[in-house]
Amino acid sequence: MNVHFIAIGGSAMHNLALALHNKGYQVTGSDDTIFEPSKSRLDAKGLLPEAFGWFPEKVTANLDAIVLGMHAKADNPELLKAQDLGLKIYSYPEFLYEQSKHKTRVVIGGSHGKTTITSMILHVMHYHDRDVDYMVGAQLEGFDVMVKLTEDNDFIVLEGDEYLSSPIDRRPKFHLYKPNIALLSGIAWDHINVFPTYDNYVEQFSIFVDSIVKGGSINYNEEDAEVKRVVEASENPIRKIAYHTPEYTVENGETLLETPEGPMPIEIFGQHNLNNLAGAKWICQHMGIDEDDFYEAISTFKGASKRLEKIAESNTSVAYKDFAHSPSKVKATTNAVKEQYNNRTLVACLELHTYSSLNAEFLNEYKGALDAADVAVVFYSPHAVEIKKLDHVTETQIADAFKRDDLIIYTNPDDFKDYLFSQNFNNKSLLLMSSGNYGGLNFDEVKDLIQ
Known part of the structure; x- marks a missing residue:
């Protein structure tokens, strides 16, 4: 072909x-x-x-x-x-469906968590030598490629992105996969350049649930009120199976997951990641992995690339970078690091970089997103606002949106870097959240801050 x-x-x-x-x-x-x-x-x-x-x-x-x-x-x-x-002209998701229409399609959807959940599922399958086709949005340890297609594999696991399919097909990608098995992790308004209202955005998830093959199933995060409403309102004749965050404890910077065999140490941390784990467990069980085998495999999962990635650690300090940029992700990631190292001062830095995050009307969605941080820093580039042809955003607007009187704001990359490198990170946690690089920050140099 x-x-x-x-x-x-x-x-x-x-x-x-x-x-x-x-x-x-x-x-x-x-x-x-x-x-x-x-x-x-x-x-x-x-x-x-x-x-x-x-x-x-x-x-x-x-x-x-x-x-x-x-x-x-x-x-x-x-x-x-x-x-x-x-x-014959295909969009990316159309072609993936064409390649998988005779397989059992497992689609992981949600405003947040979908890359991590998909990565967890693939990690477990790989650990137990179960060969599956897949498409995932992050590079995974032990995997050479982010897309795998074969003639023989029965399952394909697809990360279900709600963004548009192609310049001539304005449907969200995850509307085209027609899943047999689906998961919905969370709904939090995003991509406002194509979904200008919250209701319009939520509607895309209702369409996704209704696109599940009749007789199929959906696992859904019952702790997300919008997810619960959308799934339970659907009249599609499918199995609806709720999941919730499992019991866990944090001791001396280590997260212990409660299992039938007792507390088990795991590499990942944060309430949102434990919630993701619960969803992944259900999907793996649908795919033939029993509970004990899931726990054995997931204990070795270190996380998806760019998701809460540890870049440096010493006896008294640690630094993470994370792809988080939407309000819900920023809040979940900040809370997670504070909970994991609650006896340390958390310095959380966020770059407003995406179209949504630099939109003056959307900024108010960030209210409370950095509340868990002891020191909260926001960086944005006025030049990036100009490039995206958005209305000018002021420092006052940003301070008002986050509702923190002590918010530190930088608009110059050099000033932000000077601030960062002037800090003493003894007994502190550093969290750098961005889908960009703070105007040219070298993350390798950041490692030198953690001694």
């Missing part, structure tokens, strides 16, 4: 391209720019385009399929050529 990728360099797209190459497909692609690690990974398999740009001549009648990435525009010259030729 000959498949051409328009915008092959994206995180998800290049992983799908690699998966198809590994499956024996003929794969080509184009992009106007490709960054690391996509560039090296494509190059290693001979899939890196010879030149950056769009080349309609690459699109010919002998192609079996086009996969269109979100990075491309609706007037992309390669897309226009494919439309003129009448070629």
Whole structure:
């Protein structure tokens, strides 16, 4: 099968391209720019385009399929050529469904937690040598690729993203997978550039629940009131199975999970991650892993890449970085680190970097998000606001939104770095939350702060 990728360099797209190459497909692609690690990974398999740009001549009648990435525009010259030729054009999620329509599809949805839960499930399967197909949004220890597709595996585990499918398909990705087994972890308004109202955003999760195959099942976090309402209101004839955070304790910086065999130390921590673990356990049981085998495997799970990732530790201090940026994730992550090291001063730093977080109307969603921190710092770049063509955001607006009189705010990367490197982190925990890098912060240098 000959498949051409328009915008092959994206995180998800290049992983799908690699998966198809590994499956024996003929794969080509184009992009106007490709960054690391996509560039090296494509190059290693001979899939890196010879030149950056769009080349309609690459699109010919002998192609079996086009996969269109979100990075491309609706007037992309390669897309226009494919439309003129009448070629089959798939969005990323459409193509994944096409590859898995004869498998048992397990889809993990939710505003937060979905990458971690998917990663937990795959870790358990890998630990017990259960081969499954998958698509996950983070690089996992022991896994070479983030997408795997085979002819033989019975299950495919898919991270169900609610963002749009392609420039010409405005449906959320997770509406297209038609799961046999689903999970919904939480609902907290996000992506306001495409879902301008809270009700419009929540509606996408109702559609997801209704898209589950009749006779299928959904596990849902009953501690999230909106999730509970959405799932229980659905008239889809499916099994509905609630889950909740299991019992656990924290002793001397170590989290102990209560199991039928007694307390078990685990690598991950935080109430939100224990809640994620409960959801993952249910899904693994649906996939044939018994409870004892789940506990044995999950005790070795160190977390998904960029999710509460420990970057440095000494006898008296520790530093974490985390991909958290939405209000619910920021709150959960800050609470988790404070609970784990409750006898230390927590310095929590948040970069407002995404479209939603830099939107003046959305800022109020951050109320209380940093309350667990002893020292709360917010960094944002006025230049990033200009690039995203948003209304100007003031420091006063940010201070008012977080409802903390002692909030420290920086808008200059050098000033933020000077502050950070002037601190004594003895008996402190440092938490750096961002989907960016604070205007160029070198995280390797941060390690030197923890002595």
